[in-house]
Amino acid sequence: MLEVEGLVCRYGKVAAVQDLSITVARGELVSLIGTNGAGKTTTLKAISGILPPAAGRIVFEGEDITRASARRILQLGIAHCPEGRRVFPYMTVRENLEMGCFLRSDAAGISEDMDRLFARFPVLAERRDQAAGTLSGGEQQMLAISRALMSRPKLVLFDEPSLGLAPNIVERTFEIVKEIREQGVTVVMVEQNAFAALELSDRAYVLEQGRVTLSGTGRQLLDDPSVQQAYLGT
Amino acid sequence: MDQLLQHAANAMIIGGTYALLGIGLTLIFGIMKVVNFTHGELYSFGAYMMYAWVMLIGADFMVSLVLAVVLGIALGALVEFVLLRRLRGADIDTTMLVMIGAWIAMQNTEQLAWSGVAKSIVSPFPADPLVLGPVSISWTRLFVFVVALVLIAATYALIQRTKLGKAMRATFQDRQAAALMGVQINSIHTATFALGSGLAAAAGALLGPVFVVYPTIGDSASLKAFAIVILGGLGSIPGATIGGFILAFAEELGAGYVSSGYRDAMGFLLIILILIFKPTGLFAQKERIG
Numbered sequence: 001m002l003e004v005e006g007l008v009c010r011y012g013k014v015a016a017v018q019d020l021s022i023t024v025a026r027g028e029l030v031s032l033i034g035t036n037g038a039g040k041t042t043t044l045k046a047i048s049g050i051l052p053p054a055a056g057r058i059v060f061e062g063e064d065i066t067r068a069s070a071r072r073i074l075q076l077g078i079a080h081c082p083e084g085r086r087v088f089p090y091m092t093v094r095e096n097l098e099m100g101c102f103l104r105s106d107a108a109g110i111s112e113d114m115d116r117l118f119a120r121f122p123v124l125a126e127r128r129d130q131a132a133g134t135l136s137g138g139e140q141q142m143l144a145i146s147r148a149l150m151s152r153p154k155l156v157l158f159d160e161p162s163l164g165l166a167p168n169i170v171e172r173t174f175e176i177v178k179e180i181r182e183q184g185v186t187v188v189m190v191e192q193n194a195f196a197a198l199e200l201s202d203r204a205y206v207l208e209q210g211r212v213t214l215s216g217t218g219r220q221l222l223d224d225p226s227v228q229q230a231y232l233g234t
Numbered sequence: 235m236d237q238l239l240q241h242a243a244n245a246m247i248i249g250g251t252y253a254l255l256g257i258g259l260t261l262i263f264g265i266m267k268v269v270n271f272t273h274g275e276l277y278s279f280g281a282y283m284m285y286a287w288v289m290l291i292g293a294d295f296m297v298s299l300v301l302a303v304v305l306g307i308a309l310g311a312l313v314e315f316v317l318l319r320r321l322r323g324a325d326i327d328t329t330m331l332v333m334i335g336a337w338i339a340m341q342n343t344e345q346l347a348w349s350g351v352a353k354s355i356v357s358p359f360p361a362d363p364l365v366l367g368p369v370s371i372s373w374t375r376l377f378v379f380v381v382a383l384v385l386i387a388a389t390y391a392l393i394q395r396t397k398l399g400k401a402m403r404a405t406f407q408d409r410q411a412a413a414l415m416g417v418q419i420n421s422i423h424t425a426t427f428a429l430g431s432g433l434a435a436a437a438g439a440l441l442g443p444v445f446v447v448y449p450t451i452g453d454s455a456s457l458k459a460f461a462i463v464i465l466g467g468l469g470s471i472p473g474a475t476i477g478g479f480i481l482a483f484a485e486e487l488g489a490g491y492v493s494s495g496y497r498d499a500m501g502f503l504l505i506i507l508i509l510i511f512k513p514t515g516l517f518a519q520k521e522r523i524g
Contacts, residue, residue: 086408089408099417
């Protein structure tokens with residue numbers, strides 16, 4: 001479904017991603033793990049079109065999206081739930097969700113999706129007219145996830161969904177990611193919490209200094225001594 | 235007392251157009267973070283367009299008003315497209331210098347096009363004022379007030395209710411997140427600058443027939459607009475609206491009870507006081523849209 005080949009991304013002269021290749025099949029949950037600065041977030045930004053790659057090729061469902069605009073990529077069905085949640089703080093919960101379906105014009109489908117999300121996250125329904133900036137971190141994460149789903153994506157990119165959340169919310173967040181995938185949406189997740197990510201994932205890639213150093217199924221990587229030592233702290 | 239009522243009525247009427255001017259600038263300066271020195275030139279552009287259509291071409295007053303605003307929107311879009319788009323992400327100093335240059339160029343073009351002689355615009359309203367007890371208001375001013383209120387309400391509705399308005403707010407709250415929602419950031423910048431400019435042109439087109447029009451009227455309009463935005467708090471549309479009225483009242487009462495020579499000074503005295511006692515402006519942050 002998604003193929004990234006020889007991706008190179010630079011911030012100025014500094015290469016954050018060098019010759020990275022990954023593939024994701026339809027319906028899979030694939031994780032990218034690695035330390036800070038390994039190039040995980042940069043990879044997601046290149047896929048969703050907000051950071052044009054310096055070299056390489058990104059193909060989604062047969063269409064080359066390497067140089068496509070963020071708008072076009074979203075239209076093709078890739079939604080990006082960014083690191084740090086990035087909800088619009090001075091807009092209400094409902095307005096944030098409306099931004100999530102900015103490119104859609106099927107009013108009936110939109111209100112149906114919104115009702116479904118409100119039923120699934122009652123706290124968002126309760127606070128629908130409240131400014132998103134006043135929500136707790138966990139609530140903002142639910143909102144950010146819901147906002148990404150409002151575009152009816154085929155593939156969702158999650159960037160550090162558990163970052164900065166209380167432990168019980170972290171667990172809930174991973175459950176939601178799992179549910180989304182069970183509903184047939186393909187997921188690519190970047191996560192520092194390597195153990196939880198690997199447990200959840202079909203396959204995973206280990207990134208170091210902008211390159212893939214290891215890949216395999218979640219189970220294989222959990223059992224790999226070098227992964228255990230470097231990322232699982234065992 | 236009668237005198238006070240008359241001053242209050244005058245202030246309300248001028249306050250409406252000041253609010254338009256302020257809302258326009260709060261969109262551009264408060265939200266886009268562009269220190270827009272051309273704002274006053276858009277104001278005088280609006281006034282001169284009114285002069286050109288009404289007095290030179292002889293078009294209908296209402297049609298001319300609409301044309302002046304539409305042309306103001308177009309000029310704003312042009313400034314954004316030609317100058318600001320290239321400066322996206324540039325230093326604030328660089329942008330400021332370019333805008334100062336644009337201001338000087340625009341003002342001199344006006345001088346060249348219209349000469350330095352003040353022009354007056356004849357309005358189609360009856361010359362006899364409307365008299366309500368002790369207060370008398372010219373029909374032209376009343377018209378200006380009503381149109382200003384309608385434009386303020388329309389701007390609110392646009393920002394709060396429409397898809398474009400929501401995209402504007404999203405863009406200036408979190409540009410990258412907005413891009414991820416499929417918003418075309420460049421178009422939003424152009425639209426916001428054009429809208430702010432259109433409001434300045436509307437203020438000029440409305441006040442042109444009330445006062446006289448000359449090439450440097452934009453300077454005091456710019457200063458007033460910045461004062462209103464600072465008064466109301468950066469980026470707050472309600473703040474800019476109320477700020478516009480506060481400035482008008484301060485000017486009118488200052489001119490009436492202190493000395494008309496201090497009309498312009500009153501507003502700035504007020505700004506100094508507010509900056510000393512409430513530096514974020516009266517309505518900062520809480521209700522800001524961007």
